[in-house]
Amino acid sequence: GAVVSQHPSWVICKSGTSVKIECRSLDFQATTMFWYRQFPKQSLMLMATSNEGSKATYEQGVEKDKFLINHASLTLSTLTVTSAHPEDSSFYICSARGARARDPYYEQYFGPGTRLTVT
Amino acid sequence: AQTVTQSQPEMSVQEAETVTLSCTYDTSENNYYLFWYKQPPSRQMILVIRQEAYKQQNATENRFSVNFQKAAKSFSLKISDSQLGDTAMYFCAFMKEAQGAQKLVFGQGTRLTINP
Numbered sequence: 001g002a003v004v005s006q007h008p009s010w011v012i013c014k015s016g017t018s019v020k021i022e023c024r025s026l027d028f029q030a031t032t033m034f035w036y037r038q039f040p041k042q043s044l045m046l047m048a049t050s051n052e053g054s055k056a057t058y059e060q061g062v063e064k065d066k067f068l069i070n071h072a073s074l075t076l077s078t079l080t081v082t083s084a085h086p087e088d089s090s091f092y093i094c095s096a097r098g099a100r101a102r103d104p105y106y107e108q109y110f111g112p113g114t115r116l117t118v119t
Numbered sequence: 120a121q122t123v124t125q126s127q128p129e130m131s132v133q134e135a136e137t138v139t140l141s142c143t144y145d146t147s148e149n150n151y152y153l154f155w156y157k158q159p160p161s162r163q164m165i166l167v168i169r170q171e172a173y174k175q176q177n178a179t180e181n182r183f184s185v186n187f188q189k190a191a192k193s194f195s196l197k198i199s200d201s202q203l204g205d206t207a208m209y210f211c212a213f214m215k216e217a218q219g220a221q222k223l224v225f226g227q228g229t230r231l232t233i234n235p
Contacts, residue, residue, distance in 0.1 A: 034223070041223045042211060044164075091162065097221065108223060110164035 002053040003027055006111035013084055013118055021079045021114045029074035029094035033112030034108060035067075050077055084118045086110050092114050121146045123213050124228035133234050134200055134232030136197045139186075140229050148172075153187065153213040154223070155196045159207040167209070170194065198231075206233045 003026040011021045023033055031052050036044040048064075050056040051072035057066045066088075068080040077096075081088055095108040121144045144153070155167040166191045170178045170187050178185050182202075186195045198205055211226040 032221075038162075043227050044223075046222060047225075049222065093162075093164065095164075095223075107166060107169070108221070112161070112163045 002109045003083070004030075004092060004109045006092075006094055006109040006114050010115045011117070013116070015085050017081055018080055018082045019084055019116060021081075021092055021094075021116070023077045023079070023096065023111050024095045024111070026079055026097075028096075028098045028109075029114045030098060031074065032097050033071055033077035034095045034097075035069060035077075035079050036093040036095070038093060038113070040091075044093060044118060047079075078085065081116065084116070086118045089116055089118045101112075120219075121148075121213050121215065121224045123211055123224050124210075125211055125229050127229045128227070129232070130229045131232040131234060134201060135214065136201055137197060137199045138153060138201055138231065140198075140209050140211075140231065142194045142196070142212050142226055144192050144194065144211075146192070146215070146225075148215045151213060152221075153194045154209045154212040154214065155183070155185070156212060156225075157205075157207045158210065158228075159204075164210075168196065171233035201233045202225075203233050203235060205231065207231060 005024045007022045016090050035047045038044050047062045048056045048058045052067050052074050056069035073078040093113045094111045097108050124143045126234050135164045151172045153170045157165045157167050168178050176208050181197045184197045200219045208228045213224045
């Protein structure tokens with residue numbers, strides 16, 4: 001159980017275009033989803049936290065107009081990179097957790113990640 | 120703000136040896152959780168072990184165990200009888216309640232290589 005998927009696993013887009021990444025919890029309802037960014041050989045940096053049905057909370061330094069996050073259902077969150085540029089190229093990872101009462105260990109389940117390359 | 124420090128960028132041991140990865144953290148919280156995650160070449164984050172700060176007993180999961188020293192704010196991971204499949208990046212992470220969500224703060228990571 002507790003499987004999180006991401007789609008696509010790898011995407012190449014041209015500079016100036018937008019790209020959407022999906023994160024799905026396959027066998028549980030995710031009340032909260034997290035989006036991370038990981039540069040090569042570096043750690044994961046939290047970009048934003050989203051709760052189902054409400055606006056995402058962005059970390060300091062993350063442009064909310066550039067990285068649009070939608071968490072419209074309990075099983076799906078999307079990250080849209082708008083007007084992408086080469087510096088947005090990175091590995092994006094989502095994670096999801098269930099409602100507190102059903103998740104006593106406060107564990108986040110991670111998706112397999114999406115590699116974004118902007119040319 | 121919480122910080123997590125992993126002072127060993129890389130480590131390498133022979134198969135079947137025991138290896139210990141270090142992690143220290145800084146927090147003023149009393150209740151929190153600590154985790155070790157493994158990220159193999161596939162880049163899928165895998166939870167290795169977790170520790171609740173209010174528990175004095177060190178967590179153990181098969182070949183993986185931790186040495187949790189709350190006063191020293193230290194949380195090391197010991198891998199016994201290391202296997203080739205243990206080769207991966209290992210991240211130490213801290214989590215506390217924050218505005219209703221649980222934010223994970225990761226260390227810089229330790230690249231562990233198990234040699235045959």
